[in-house]
Amino acid sequence: MLPMPGITRGTESRAPSLTVLRSDSGRRGTVHQEDAPRASGERPALHLVRNSHPLLVAGADSARRRALLGDLIETMPEGTSFEEARTLAEVLERAPTSRIVVLSGGLEDASAQSLMRVLGQRHPTLPIINMDPAGLDDL
Numbered sequence: 001m002l003p004m005p006g007i008t009r010g011t012e013s014r015a016p017s018l019t020v021l022r023s024d025s026g027r028r029g030t031v032h033q034e035d036a037p038r039a040s041g042e043r044p045a046l047h048l049v050r051n052s053h054p055l056l057v058a059g060a061d062s063a064r065r066r067a068l069l070g071d072l073i074e075t076m077p078e079g080t081s082f083e084e085a086r087t088l089a090e091v092l093e094r095a096p097t098s099r100i101v102v103l104s105g106g107l108e109d110a111s112a113q114s115l116m117r118v119l120g121q122r123h124p125t126l127p128i129i130n131m132d133p134a135g136l137d138d139l
Contacts, residue, residue: 054081058091058115059104059132068104068131091115095123105132 055072059065069082083098085091088110095101101119106112112130119128 052081053097053099054083054094056083056085056091056094056098056101057104058085058101058107060086060108061105062086065104068102072102088115088118091119092122095119095126098126100127100129103128103130103132105134 055076057065057069057072059068065084065086069084072082073080083094085094085107087108091101091107103112103115107115110118112132116128116130119126
């Protein structure tokens with residue numbers, strides 16, 4: 001068996017180490033290879049693997065949706081892609097290719113709770129986050 005890059009013989013069962021570090025410009029999301037040797041038993045650093053699937057930000061209120069999107073853009077690593085949706089049809093169309101769905105509230109034609117139920121049935125492994133504190137009372 002040929003050794004894989006980043007994996008040494010005898011450690012095939014361990015995942016490669018990854019980390020997200022700030023670049024000299026201070027921008028988030030720059031990925032650096034960690035070449036420094038580690039002490040025995042020291043845990044490997046965490047790296048970010050760039051994922052092409054976008055984060056879907058959904059909600060009927062465009063001001064609230066854009067505020068949440070702004071917060072996510074500042075928080076998430078550089079290179080993260082985002083999509084927006086305001087109706088159930090838009091969410092259902094984009095959900096299969098999304099990494100995660102973040103709700104800023106209900107949609108124009110469905111409540112946040114209804115959407116969470118529908119997505120949970122259709123895409124049980126898709127992470128869904130409801131950022132609307134008022135919508136959590138009915139769950």
